[in-house]
Amino acid sequence: MGTGPLEPVRVGVLGAASTAWRRMLPALAGTPGVTVTAIASRDRAKAARFTDRFGGEPVEGYAALVGRADVDAVYVPLPNALHHEWTTAALLAGKHVLAEKPMTTDAAATARLLGLAEANGLVLRENFTFLHHPAHATVRDLCAAGRLGEVRSFTGSFCFPPLPADDVRYRPDLGGGALLDAGVYPIRTAQLLFGDDLEPVGAVLRVDADTGVDVAGTALLVSAAGVAVTAEFGFQHSYAGGYRLWGSTGRLSLDRAFTPPATHQPVLRIDEQDHAEELVLPAADQFARSAAAFADEVRAARAGTPPQRQAGTHRTAELVDAIRALARTTTTSGGR
Incomplete structure (x- = not known):
């Protein structure tokens, strides 16, 4: 019925x-x-x-x-x-x-x-x-089951080549910049895997002198359990959108983690001391x-x-504010 x-x-x-x-x-x-x-x-x-x-x-x-x-x-x-x-x-x-x-x-x-x-x-x-794609729940389950041992570090990257000069992401008055546009992806992934009790401890932002927006950056955070979290982001790179986890007994990597096509089958690669394998996961339209x-x-x-309640949403915004506040800035010109 x-x-x-x-x-x-x-x-x-x-x-x-x-x-x-x-x-x-x-x-x-x-x-x-x-x-x-x-x-x-x-x-x-x-x-x-x-x-x-x-x-x-x-x-x-x-x-x-x-x-x-x-x-x-x-x-x-x-x-x-x-x-x-x-x-x-x-x-x-x-x-x-x-x-x-x-x-x-x-x-x-x-x-x-x-x-x-x-x-x-x-x-x-x-x-x-991307939070709705089941691949990330699989990663979390593998970590919880101890597949990587004790997780020591996480590195997430979301970067892509320079945008057209008139793109709104180069306009500070419209909230442009790489941290808000791309950096929030690895930050939110770290929240998903390690909880909202992340604290920024260092950051570098590369600021375009012509537009005033950050066009690239790296942030270092630490979780409540002591996991080191690195978030890499920018508009000045060859494309990369994925993350890596390194534990006491193994490493896990996932590419095309943030905006995969609906037909894409994610591949989780796990490397251990004497063993490597790839898990091909079902495609999903996030x-x-x-x-x-x-x-x-x-x-x-x-x-x-x-x-x-959307506590994670508020915490992401707090983390972005904190990263901005403590970041050391370098300058570039023309978005390059």
Whole structure:
């Protein structure tokens, strides 16, 4: 006997961003029980290009979308510095929110949003899609089972080549920079594996003298259990997006850890003293899984279940603030 159709979650999208076009709008539009009802842009023609593909009504201006009665939840893929303003507006309008990472550009703003959502019984999620990929749960299970012995260190890297000169990630007024855009991935991975009790103990940020944003960096943190955590990030590198764990009896590595295609089968490599093996894991669409998890939590909130607390989200923002505060800076020019 079937369970019947899912209660619909009607989603409005604030901003016609490329990440929405490539990643999350296909996931939202393809999730059972989710309907894209409106997409807003400052340019109505740009919004119309998106609605032609994903459905819904094109809307000119973000405020007009937030106030719509046919929108239950809002997806916010705007530049980082605009997240706080428009997530606040959506929450005050009684909408649940899925905000792209980072939720805001500082911990105090993140705390305000989380408090506002909790006070109003609304779902507020930071869209770290990789957290929904089962490969990372497998890594955590292997560590817990002692496969690597006592974990001594973790190194996570998310780096890619220079971006186009007009990319918003080079604009400090829009919350640009490599730490907020890429560094948060290895930091959040370390939180997943070792808990939120991480403390930064050193950092270097490479700042572009022309734009004022950090274009590369490295941060060193330590976990409550004494695990050394290194986070590498930047816009000045050949592509790398993965992490390595080194324990007393073995090492584990996972490449393409943060934004793998839905068809990608992750490969965990484990190296021991006299043995090496590779575990090929099932493919998973982390964007679809994130969209479905958000919609499920919205339905649960409607039924009276309090939304999940997002302590990890606030802690990530605190760690970013702390890394900025203690970092030694070097300068470069032209993003190179």
